[in-house]
Amino acid sequence: MSKKQQPKASPDPVPTSTDWWRSGVIYQVYPRSYADSNGDGIGDLPGITRKLDYIARLGVDAVWLSPFFKSPMKDFGYDVSDYCDVDPMFGTLDDFRELVAKARKLGLKVMIDQVLSHCSDQHPWFIESRSSRTNPKADWFVWADAKPDGNPPNNWLSVFGGSSWQWDTRRRQYYLHNFLTSQPDLNFHNPEVQQALLDSVKFWLDLGVNGLRLDAINFCYHDEKLRNNPGTGEPEASPGTAPSTNPYSWQKHVYDRSRPDALKFLQRMRALTDQYPDATMVGEVGDESGMLMVAKYTADGDKLHMGYCFDLLTEDFNAPYIRSVIDKFQKAAPTPDKGWACWAISNHDVKRVATRWAGQDPRAERLAAALQLSLRGASCIYQGDELGLPEADVAFEDLQDPYGITMWPEFKGRDGCRTPFPWDADKDDLGFSGGKKVRKLKKKAKPWLPVSPAHRALAVSEQEDDPDALLHHYRHLLKWRRNQPELMQGELALLPADGAVLAYVREHAGGRVLCAFNISDKPVKFALPQGLKIAGLLEDSGATGAKAAPKGEKISFEPYGALFARLA
Structure with a gap:
């Protein structure tokens, strides 16, 4: 250093x-x-x-x-x-x-x-590693010989497209990169x-x-043996790590x-x-x-x-x-x-x-x-x-x-x-x-990068002056949350699935808070499971678009309504 x-x-x-x-x-x-x-x-x-x-x-x-x-x-x-x-x-x-x-x-x-x-191919570690097969950092990155036909050692793919192996003329070997060719993988x-x-x-x-x-x-x-990943075929939807249009998502990545x-x-x-x-x-x-x-x-x-x-x-x-x-x-x-x-x-x-x-x-x-x-x-x-x-x-x-x-x-x-x-x-x-x-x-x-014209009306300066703006909703929600021990420290128990409503109970030290959300653009009704009853709405949460029936056992949600309530 x-x-x-x-x-x-x-x-x-x-x-x-x-x-x-x-x-x-x-x-x-x-x-x-x-x-x-x-x-x-x-x-x-x-x-x-x-x-x-x-x-x-x-x-x-x-x-x-x-x-x-x-x-x-x-x-x-x-x-x-x-x-x-x-x-x-x-x-x-x-x-x-x-x-x-x-x-x-x-x-x-x-x-x-x-x-x-991984690091940059301009990091001194990689510059030294690629200089020869015998230098002190020769084994600091993942190097492998080509197959007899000159192809990469296996079928591993890069998240950013193409093979995850890049040929290096100095060492006459391939090095591994899970992302860009300029991001060689370190050998852990x-x-x-x-x-x-x-x-x-x-x-x-x-x-x-x-x-x-x-x-x-x-x-x-x-995988030190450099075994091939099994193929899965083209997925119908993006599995998470990469979009389905990217061949990376067509493998089961068990070895890389x-x-x-x-x-x-x-x-x-x-x-x-x-x-x-x-x-x-x-x-x-x-x-x-x-x-x-x-x-x-x-x-x-x-x-x-x-x-x-x-x-x-x-x-x-x-x-x-x-x-x-x-x-x-x-x-x-x-x-x-x-x-x-x-x-x-x-x-x-x-x-x-x-x-x-x-x-x-x-x-x-x-x-x-x-x-x-x-x-x-x-x-x-x-x-x-x-x-x-x-x-x-x-x-x-x-x-x-x-x-x-x-x-x-x-x-x-x-x-x-x-x-x-x-x-x-x-x-x-x-x-x-x-x-x-x-x-x-x-x-x-x-x-x-260009400034987005669509962001002008949502700038901080505009939202500061609007008490109903999302910025104030976040500030209020974060401040309110700090004073709810059930949300800060409580366990979570999911309630049974019910159409467009996601509901769960957060519980801590005997206190129970119902969290319920209508994740749809249509009004819905939600009946609490037997044995649960709302004692009172936590109206100061800032959640809107939902109300409970007088007996506290049913909830009416407007589109995208959310509710926090204390349970009896």
Whole structure:
């Protein structure tokens, strides 16, 4: 570690509350698109620091920053070339220290992305590894000989299209890449690789971060025998990790990801993070078994603290499907020691929830928020969810995402959920670029992605002045939730399936709260199961569009109505 990278003393530690993550609400910031402090068209760390007051006022517990490390930006930071430094486009290590210090003053915890399964082909580790078959890092990446006919060693596919093997003329071998060819996979079967990555994680924990979001963590191990994956044929619908139009989804990925060895590495990660008060890990587990794999990766209190998958990041927005996802996890992890979920309904990799689920219906947007924040576990809100931002329409010539460029037109990639955040409706770039440095510029650069005209009316400036806006609904809901021990700490029991209504009971210390949602655009009636009776509605929750009969045994829902009630 170079002298410039040695961490300075961390600020005073955040007061210890080691289980904050169990009911924590995490706000994800995509740095490139949040706030540009210097007018270069790209969001940065000083810009985020300037907006931390807004995040704190929302009422969340932590802010998760997508990658801001040194990178050639082929995959916009998810191709790291230096795990222990900030890319100059985002600022400096001192800028990060300032961000952490201000977050602490505001009562916010800071979580950062850790991209451990792969790095950039411009990382010094890979540059050395590819230089020969005998150098000290020759085995730090996954190398394999060609078949006798010159083809790749097996049938594994890349998520971003084509074979997951890339030929290298220096070593006259193939190397593995589960994503872009410029993102070679690290060889986790090598103990030196594990230790180097643990050292890089420790660097950031010593700087004061409170949590880690582990990107594609189930991709970190591969089958050493390089056995072929079995084929499944073309799926009728997207199974979760990739769209059905992507051949990646036509295989059962039993040998190139979700290998049992990954759990042993996560135990080492947990032993490290447990040395830091308040530190937590949430893992992205992209696997077709969804919540079952999340349970496996979070079981026994010695691996991930919590995890999420793609089960609620699909187009499916109906009571039977969402109930099945919850039920799957409930059965796999009936008690906290068997696993813990972080519920995500939106993020930087999928179409925005306001379009994907709600169809830009304000009632459905409010219901989605109430549903997510009443589930047992933690929650992750993606920037703009609180504004109801729809998916932006990005023209092909403006696309930046290599995944979308490759898969166009049936899959348009991830740029539509990554456009600049709308702060001020009266400004040309909706206030994305602002601050003293910007005001001194004669001409600021265009934002890296076009600002969406559809976001102008939903800008923060517009919603602040409208008491009925979704932003205020989120603020109220988050504040109200903190005072409901049943939602913060309670068990969850699903009620029997009933058409368009999803209902469950949260129970803690003798208190029981009914959470019920009409996930449809039609009015419906719902009869409580025998033995359940509503004692009173929790009308201060902000839930709307539902009312109970005088005897408290039947509920009438308007389209997308939601109800919270205390049970007798």
